[in-house]
Amino acid sequence: MASTSTNKQPLLIDRVFHNTVDSNTLASGSATSLDILGTNSSAVLLNCTTNDGGICEDIYTVARSTTAYTVLFYLSTAADYLRSTEAFFVGQVTSATTSGVITNFDSMPKVLAPLPEVGSEPQLRALYVPSGKVLWATLQLAAPVGTNETPIIAAQGGLY
Numbered sequence: 812m813a814s815t816s817t818n819k820q821p822l823l824i825d826r827v828f829h830n831t832v833d834s835n836t837l838a839s840g841s842a843t844s845l846d847i848l849g850t851n852s853s854a855v856l857l858n859c860t861t862n863d864g865g866i867c868e869d870i871y872t873v874a875r876s877t878t879a880y881t882v883l884f885y886l887s888t889a890a891d892y893l894r895s896t897e898a899f900f901v902g903q904v905t906s907a908t909t910s911g912v913i914t915n916f917d918s919m920p921k922v923l924a925p926l927p928e929v930g931s932e933p934q935l936r937a938l939y940v941p942s943g944k945v946l947w948a949t950l951q952l953a954a955p956v957g958t959n960e961t962p963i964i965a966a967q968g969g970l971y
Contacts, residue, residue: 824969853949876960906962
């Protein structure tokens with residue numbers, strides 16, 4: 812059993828992951844709101860409903876066109892569909908406007924892990940996905956674009 816089940820520190824990673832999502836069919840249901848509205852098409856980026864949770868140390872987009880797209884991230888308890896009543900907004904990142912450029916989700920929460928040397932950013936950042944939760948990603952659009960110009964969305968980290 813992972814260390815998260817016994818509340819011991821440090822949390823030990825059992826296995827690593829690197830998940831990607833093609834966002835050409837994703838849309839939040841609104842081009843302006845951060846809330847999930849109406850019918851949406853979102854994708855699971857990390858599913859922790861059947862394990863002890865996970866930590867995303869890097870979440871990023873890879874641009875595929877000259878159009879900037881806003882990627883929205885939500886936590887939910889449902890793994891089958893992102894419902895507006897269960898969706899909790901946790902952040903956003905806007906993709907680059909040059910194809911192939913990577914944009915990182917730099918506004919993730921700060922973590923308590925110690926650093927070997929202090930620089931301009933004295934704390935690391937990561938997004939913890941607790942046991943029983945799912946990390947969803949979608950684009951801030953009223954309807955899906957449906958072409959391969961939307962960014963690739965990816966997350967890397969470890970599962971407990």
